[in-house]
Amino acid sequence: MSRLARLVHPKDDTQAWKGRYYPYDLVKELVIAVGVILVIVVLLTVLLSSPDDKPSTIAQWSKQKPVDFVTTAITELDGTSATAEYGPPYNHRSGSVQHFFILHPQRWLGVSHPIDTERDFVLDPLRKVTSTPALQAAVSQYEAAPKNQKAQWTEAYAKPLEETATAEEEKKQPPGTVSESNGSVVVKPSGDAGPVPVLMGALLLAAQSGALDGDLLTSGQFYQTDYTKPLLFMADGGLLDERAEQQHLLGKQWGLMNETGSYPGQPWLWLYALWYQVEPMKSSPNADIQVLLIMALMSLAFICIPIIPGVRDLPRRIPIYRLIWREHYRSLGTGS
Amino acid sequence: MSVAEPAGVEPQASAVERKHESWTARVREAAVDALPPEKLLPDGQPTYVASWIYLFGVASIASLVVIIASGSILALKGPAWWHFTGVGHFFNSIHLWAVELFFFVMVVHLWGKYWVAAWRGGRVRVWITGAIIFLIAIPTALTGYVSQQNFDAQWISTQAKDALNSVGVGAFFNVTNFGQMYSWHVLLFPLAVVALVAGHVLLVRTHGVVPPFELQKRLELAGARAGDPSAGAGAGGRDGGGGGGA
Amino acid sequence: MIVLAAVFNLNHPAHTVDWHFIHLSVANVVVIGLMFVVFALAIALPFPGAERRRRALK
Numbered sequence: 001m002s003r004l005a006r007l008v009h010p011k012d013d014t015q016a017w018k019g020r021y022y023p024y025d026l027v028k029e030l031v032i033a034v035g036v037i038l039v040i041v042v043l044l045t046v047l048l049s050s051p052d053d054k055p056s057t058i059a060q061w062s063k064q065k066p067v068d069f070v071t072t073a074i075t076e077l078d079g080t081s082a083t084a085e086y087g088p089p090y091n092h093r094s095g096s097v098q099h100f101f102i103l104h105p106q107r108w109l110g111v112s113h114p115i116d117t118e119r120d121f122v123l124d125p126l127r128k129v130t131s132t133p134a135l136q137a138a139v140s141q142y143e144a145a146p147k148n149q150k151a152q153w154t155e156a157y158a159k160p161l162e163e164t165a166t167a168e169e170e171k172k173q174p175p176g177t178v179s180e181s182n183g184s185v186v187v188k189p190s191g192d193a194g195p196v197p198v199l200m201g202a203l204l205l206a207a208q209s210g211a212l213d214g215d216l217l218t219s220g221q222f223y224q225t226d227y228t229k230p231l232l233f234m235a236d237g238g239l240l241d242e243r244a245e246q247q248h249l250l251g252k253q254w255g256l257m258n259e260t261g262s263y264p265g266q267p268w269l270w271l272y273a274l275w276y277q278v279e280p281m282k283s284s285p286n287a288d289i290q291v292l293l294i295m296a297l298m299s300l301a302f303i304c305i306p307i308i309p310g311v312r313d314l315p316r317r318i319p320i321y322r323l324i325w326r327e328h329y330r331s332l333g334t335g336s
Numbered sequence: 337m338s339v340a341e342p343a344g345v346e347p348q349a350s351a352v353e354r355k356h357e358s359w360t361a362r363v364r365e366a367a368v369d370a371l372p373p374e375k376l377l378p379d380g381q382p383t384y385v386a387s388w389i390y391l392f393g394v395a396s397i398a399s400l401v402v403i404i405a406s407g408s409i410l411a412l413k414g415p416a417w418w419h420f421t422g423v424g425h426f427f428n429s430i431h432l433w434a435v436e437l438f439f440f441v442m443v444v445h446l447w448g449k450y451w452v453a454a455w456r457g458g459r460v461r462v463w464i465t466g467a468i469i470f471l472i473a474i475p476t477a478l479t480g481y482v483s484q485q486n487f488d489a490q491w492i493s494t495q496a497k498d499a500l501n502s503v504g505v506g507a508f509f510n511v512t513n514f515g516q517m518y519s520w521h522v523l524l525f526p527l528a529v530v531a532l533v534a535g536h537v538l539l540v541r542t543h544g545v546v547p548p549f550e551l552q553k554r555l556e557l558a559g560a561r562a563g564d565p566s567a568g569a570g571a572g573g574r575d576g577g578g579g580g581g582a
Numbered sequence: 583m584i585v586l587a588a589v590f591n592l593n594h595p596a597h598t599v600d601w602h603f604i605h606l607s608v609a610n611v612v613v614i615g616l617m618f619v620v621f622a623l624a625i626a627l628p629f630p631g632a633e634r635r636r637r638a639l640k
Contacts, residue, residue: 015547021381024631026379034398036398037398045426049587050432052418055489098501258610262595264612
């Protein structure tokens with residue numbers, strides 16, 4: 001036998017059992033097991049129930065945090081939001097594209113779910129508000145403008161919103177160029193913002209009325225089960241993050257393992273969650289692919305335990321088996 | 337003439353004629369050869385099967401039964417039902433706790449099987465199928481979590497998408513697509529899990545429960561009696577049978 | 583519509599067990615701890631049927 005073969009196929013002195021059998025009712029065992037599990041599960045249900053935190057809607061988000069909504073909406077229009085800059089599978093940008101050395105699977109698999117945030121999240125929904133001619137004129141004006149003109153307009157509108165958001169994050173006094181009253185947002189642009197304030201104001205109204213939730217879902221066809229667009233739009237904003245932080249669901253909170261409320265979550269994801277907390281994954285822009293590759297390797301190792309020297313020999317060396325088979329060994333008369 | 341004996345076919349065909357039998361007969365012969373009824377459903381176990389740790393495999397199956405039963409009731413009424421009725425919420429809770437219990441008992445089962453090196457004696461495929469069941473259960477649960485249609489589903493899907501996109505899987509497995517995730521959760525993954533569990537259990541029945549380690553003293557004694565046909569040490573394990581009672 | 587309320591309400595933000603960079607929810611720590619306890623009990627507690635096995639060995 002070659003050395004490799006000897007490594008993979010260790011000497012296995014396990015003999016077929018030639019000893020005695022005793023009556024053992026497997027079917028009864030299964031029925032009892034189902035009964036016991038059912039009792040435990042019903043008990044847990046009666047005592048603890050299960051969580052069901054209501055989903056956020058774009059309507060709620062835009063009513064509870066109108067400034068955050070508008071701050072996000074302008075980045076969707078000017079293409080600087082996380083979704084707009086994401087890359088495959090949504091578009092050809094590279095804001096969230098990960099790789100591992102020569103492995104670029106995200107690029108290789110390409111754009112399979114195209115999203116153009118300017119069109120899908122802003123302009124198309126506004127085109128549906130046909131009752132307001134002034135709005136339609138603003139949309140046409142924006143669509144007809146050259147790229148650099150659009151950039152100037154959106155920059156003038158976005159700047160005060162960015163400064164306000166930064167001031168809030170750093171707990172400083174905001175510059176006062178953004179104000180909110182009765183759910184509407186007034187932004188003092190840093191320059192000529194063209195039709196952009198009209199577009200943003202109208203989008204906020206559409207969001208607060210609930211129209212945007214429906215529009216983003218049913219764009220393209222009547223029947224829909226794909227919530228990608230409304231979810232990505234909301235995820236670009238701050239509401240989901242805020243709720244998640246309260247529920248200990250953020251990455252730095254080991255949120256991967258957690259459930260909302262005080263319920264047990266997914267403890268089986270402990271090792272997956274752990275890798276995100278250690279360097280270099282912790283501060284790497286490629287953390288996801290790194291962690292997934294590590295876990296893929298470890299999963300393969302888990303499957304291959306029977307052929308991994310050392311790991312496969314541990315059960316023999318650490319005699320937990322003596323406890324499990326103590327009755328058998330006693331019956332042999334060899335003792336411990 | 338009975339149904340089992342169509343015209344022109346001799347009953348109890350010889351080994352040579354067996355090669356020319358129907359596919360059905362060949363499948364039947366192979367199945368019965370591999371697992372005769374007494375081996376498929378033995379009414380006895382080796383006397384060394386004497387520990388509570390042996391119950392965690394059947395506990396895993398029992399949990400899976402409760403998961404599928406409660407999941408079926410949830411599927412009967414559709415994915416929105418459990419949010420709006422007490423009975424629906426009750427069955428959702430059953431489903432969730434059965435899942436928690438499933439992972440709990442399955443991991444205790446795998447710990448037990450590791451510490452007895454249950455892959456010995458030709459049982460490597462039992463270990464492999466078991467490990468794969470655990471690994472497949474994880475995305476099965478993930479698709480369930482993102483199908484809840486509540487805040488948890490929103491958060492998990494918008495987070496998990498980044499990990500899946502990073503390795504290209506997101507291009508064809510879209511966690512924010514409820515329709516796709518619900519279909520995988522209700523049909524495709526359960527089919528995979530049940531098929532793997534069936535294979536895993538049939539392999540256990542084929543090879544029998546792994547025998548205890550020979551104690552070193554017995555091995556040394558056996559070595560000292562080298563040449564004695566009843567001596568212990570030797571290579572490879574032949575299939576242990578599940579036999580009848582005492 | 584009857585809403586079946588739980589005996590214990592777990593719908594409040596979780597308490598956490600924090601140690602260096604490890605932050606686990608109490609519920610998860612309880613589950614993981616229970617797994618070790620149950621494993622230890624499973625291998626330590628005597629299994630019924632000893633008499634039947636003794637008879638089989640005679």
